[in-house]
Amino acid sequence: MNSEKIAVIGSGTMGSGIAHTFAQYNYEVFLVDKTDELLNKAMLQISKNLDRQIQKGTVQESDKELILNNIHNISNINNLPRNISLVIEAIYEDEKSKTDVFLKLNDLIDANSIFASNTSSISITALGTKSRPEQFIGMHFMNPVPIMKLVEIIRGHKTSDETVNYIKNITTQINKVPIEVNDYPGFISNRILMPMINEAIFALYEGVASVEAIDQIMKLGMNHPMGPLTLADFIGLDVCLSIMNVLYDGFNDPKYRPCPLLKKMVASGNLGRKSGEGFYKY
Numbered sequence: 001m002n003s004e005k006i007a008v009i010g011s012g013t014m015g016s017g018i019a020h021t022f023a024q025y026n027y028e029v030f031l032v033d034k035t036d037e038l039l040n041k042a043m044l045q046i047s048k049n050l051d052r053q054i055q056k057g058t059v060q061e062s063d064k065e066l067i068l069n070n071i072h073n074i075s076n077i078n079n080l081p082r083n084i085s086l087v088i089e090a091i092y093e094d095e096k097s098k099t100d101v102f103l104k105l106n107d108l109i110d111a112n113s114i115f116a117s118n119t120s121s122i123s124i125t126a127l128g129t130k131s132r133p134e135q136f137i138g139m140h141f142m143n144p145v146p147i148m149k150l151v152e153i154i155r156g157h158k159t160s161d162e163t164v165n166y167i168k169n170i171t172t173q174i175n176k177v178p179i180e181v182n183d184y185p186g187f188i189s190n191r192i193l194m195p196m197i198n199e200a201i202f203a204l205y206e207g208v209a210s211v212e213a214i215d216q217i218m219k220l221g222m223n224h225p226m227g228p229l230t231l232a233d234f235i236g237l238d239v240c241l242s243i244m245n246v247l248y249d250g251f252n253d254p255k256y257r258p259c260p261l262l263k264k265m266v267a268s269g270n271l272g273r274k275s276g277e278g279f280y281k282y
Helices: 013-024 036-056 061-069 095-108 124-128 161-173 189-205 211-222 228-235 237-251 260-268
Strands: 005-009 028-032 071-074 086-089 114-117 136-141 150-155 177-182
Touching: 005 013, 013 028, 013 036, 013 061, 013 071, 013 136, 036 061, 036 071, 061 071, 086 095, 086 161, 095 114, 095 124, 114 124, 114 161, 124 136, 136 161, 150 161, 161 177, 189 211, 189 228, 189 237, 189 260, 211 228, 228 237, 237 260
Parallel strands: 005 028, 005 086, 028 071, 086 114, 114 136, 150 177
Antiparallel strands: 136 150
């Protein structure tokens, strides 16, 4: 087993995927969430995802138990060991909630440990200001984490070169590709992706074309693997709205205004795949 210990805060889709990936490359992982029920649900999903990898031949069946045993479930954050090398936060997109987590971790984890956030749009500089800004960085994994190769590495205003180099190195150790960007709203991935999705929703809202037509045009005409409205359902419409609000507030530019239809759908609870209905029914 790798001597470095990894803590992942949050066991949802992204957190469980990050834990899965580090465990697959023989890191000892401490997966943290509020309840045993959430953690057990995450472990069941990791097990199912490993079965898919086994079917595809990317993981050996004999390695499954070892990978699962590399993950330790922690339902009380105070029980984390102090000698964690890297903490990766992967809770929901709310700046205050994330900041509160890091403030608590600051007292629990060794002072030389590195803190990373998997945020998809919130300022890394703002998140790291109150904890350890030189050792704070963004590690924006893509969904599904075990499959997607990119990790967007976001350097905060005070992030040290040593922190960046460490994160780039550990990212390559788990067979991902680190690409460094600077700390501006939405970084690169969502600054480009989310306005495209938002514009597709505006096209639907204005009656330009149907859901199916918009998606098919982008798939067949632009060679996208899935249409923007299907992708929005996959990401979660609440997440899309949250990111658009970060862009709108961060740039004060009306081109980033969220479509009223997106706001209406989130308010109605139609969030996409996770709620059973978004632009499509599941």
